[in-house]
Amino acid sequence: MLTAERRAHLLSVLARDGKVLAKVVAADLGLSEDTIRRDLRDLAEEGLLQRVYGGALPAAPAAQPYLARTTLATASKERVARTAVALIEPGATVVLDGGTTALALARALPASLRATILTPSPSVAVALAETTAVEIVMLGGVVHRHSLVVGGALAAEQIARVRADVFLLGVTGVSAAAGLTTGEVEDAATKRALAARSAQTWVLASAEKIGAASAHDVLPLAEVAGVVSDGEDHPELRALRRAGVTVL
Amino acid sequence: MLTAERRAHLLSVLARDGKVLAKVVAADLGLSEDTIRRDLRDLAEEGLLQRVYGGALPAAPAAQPYLARTTLATASKERVARTAVALIEPGATVVLDGGTTALALARALPASLRATILTPSPSVAVALAETTAVEIVMLGGVVHRHSLVVGGALAAEQIARVRADVFLLGVTGVSAAAGLTTGEVEDAATKRALAARSAQTWVLASAEKIGAASAHDVLPLAEVAGVVSDGEDHPELRALRRAGVTVL
DNA sequence: CACAATCGTGCAGAACCGTGCAAGACTCGG
DNA sequence: CCGAGTCTTGCACGGTTCTGCACGATTGTG
Structure with missing residues (x-):
């Protein structure tokens, strides 16, 4: 033997x-x-x-390596992710932002999808590598500890040379009054830069973001192609629609 | 016959x-x-x-030598990681390579360490963000699916502007005869570039790498400051020492 | 606390391995 | 057909690895 x-x-x-x-x-x-x-x-x-x-x-259940802390995607985030998958056309170059909703989207992508996905988030990059076959381009820069997204001059420089079809943007607040907002000033700048280099920007906003406003402006609602959310009946969503925003 | x-x-x-x-x-x-x-x-x-x-x-289903292992840091890798922690001095700028051993090192770093850590690996970046307070700089580039490390022209360009004190290099083979080797040709180039921009290079090599050789040369042993391994009594380690290589 | 089960370690014998060597088989040019 | 060169094969030898046993230490149990 x-x-x-x-x-x-x-x-x-x-x-x-x-x-x-x-x-x-x-x-x-x-x-x-x-x-x-x-x-x-x-x-x-x-x-x-x-x-x-x-x-x-x-063996001990090998402590989930990443994202153990990154709260699990809620049902709302997953619904948003599933809806947003349709925005990615085969062969497109897509920028996928950081954050838990974007992470849920990365996991929801079909394994066979052919596309190039650019991301400022290491955790999104890892998720994409694990579950899909897309080409992954990681943006460089200083990693922001809370949001797990890169930022800084290095990131800005790279973003300036990118040209993408779609930008799937994650924010912490979407409101008809305040527009799109996020909690970190530097992240806001990075997101603006990414939006400027993309033909279309779609906002990923799970239910709890709707109607909320954070400290730093990212973009006015007029500059995005639309918002992907769930919870159809939310009054703020109706307000957004009245303001001319496409809501999926 | x-x-x-x-x-x-x-x-x-x-x-x-x-x-x-x-x-x-x-x-x-x-x-x-x-x-x-x-x-x-x-x-x-x-x-x-x-x-x-x-x-x-x-023949072993040479399929996923990387990802499968991503989750489990073996005891050997953890020992190597604990030894290597001593190589990082407070305030230093360190390049931490990708791979499971580097990931174990990222997890083994004291939470209070003050340092700047540059990495080509999204998973290492995530681990660092979760467990330490160091400043993390993520290198950009195309993410290599198997090794979970960035590469390509974008990475090369960024590396060319870096200057680090220590490079902690992960390889898949360390042998007195073949030197340092790795399985992916592009990773080898990236690792070489990182070594060239670092004052010192130390090799992280858990026990199973010792004496092994992979397809692509990374560096000759003469160009590294030393090898961090475990399993003191391994004959190949004695051979390395005889060849003048520092082994921790 | 006492007893039993289990463990780690050192050791010796056996199995297995790589290497060098020599004899034979084969190839190929003359 | 012949001879030099190459390849293959079996054997001998020294080194390495594996395995079971003995013994003392450690852990679990009543």
Whole structure:
């Protein structure tokens, strides 16, 4: 029996029973417990299982690497994401902003979509790499800790050389009165720059953003192609429509 | 019996049983184990099977050597990460490469560390943002799907304007004979460029990289300040030390 | 606290590996 | 047909890796 075989057997027992008892497996395979223990030690070293007294258990649920903190996408954000997918045409060059709604959109993209997606957000880039086959261009710059988006001179310089078909913009406030607003002054500048270099700008705004206003202006509503939201019956959405804004 | 015949037989046994035992096949064919071993070695070199102690197994589904591992930082990588933390001095400007070992390092950094960390990897940037207070500079460029690292002209251009104190380099192979190697040709170029712009380069190499060689040369060992690894007693590490390489 | 199960470690024997070497088989030009 | 060169094969040797056992330490249990 080969070492690799034996280890595969250990892992399959683990998968089947949810645990491995060194003693039992040793008897099953006709080997000494020492050998099994050594295998378990090595497998634990590789992170494939978790060693415990008497045997082993499945590896600790490998602490979700990223976005553990980034709050999970709410149902509202997911609805917005699904609607916004339709805005991305095959072959287009798209700028996908940062933020949890954009992240939900990145995850909602069909795996087969062919497009080029530019993003200022490392977490969006990771999500895209994991779940889609699009070409991903990461903007460089200083990473803003709270919003997880790049900014600064380096980002501005790169943005100035970009030309995109669609910009999917995330903000923290959308209101008929205040327009589009966000909480970070520097993010606002980056978003404005991205909008200026894109043929169309669509706003991704989950329900709780509607009617809200934050500290820094991003753009007036007149400069965007429309807003993607949910919760049709929200009075503020009606106000936006009356003001001539397209709302999906 | 012709060599080609014999090898075809080995592969068919492998396909039938899922494994090949050198001893058994040698007896079956009436040949010495040496001959079989040589065949297995050559077939493994061609990537048609995977050599293991005692025989061979089907070639590893070389598919996703990166992403699958992204989630699990093995104990070895974590040890390397903890050792490497000492290389980052407060206030320094550090380039932290991509890869799982670098990711483990990002997570191992003390939350209070003050430093500027430049990285070509979105996942490293996310990890740094989540667990540390360092200033994070994300390099821009096309995100390489497998390695989760940026590359291309945009990245090269930015790197050319960087000047860092320390570069913590991740590779997939470190050997006294082949030097530092990695699996992606473009990543190799990016890593070289980063090394060229850093005062010191240290290699992060968890145990399984030691003695391994991949397809593309990154740097000769002479051009790095040292290698951070674990598994003190590895013979290849002794060889590296004899060759004058600093090993932590 | 006492007892049993389990663990880690050191050790020796066995299995396995790579390498060098020599004999034989094959190839190819003359 | 012949001989030089190359390739293949089996063997011998030294080194490495794996495995089971012994022993003392550690952990779990009543």
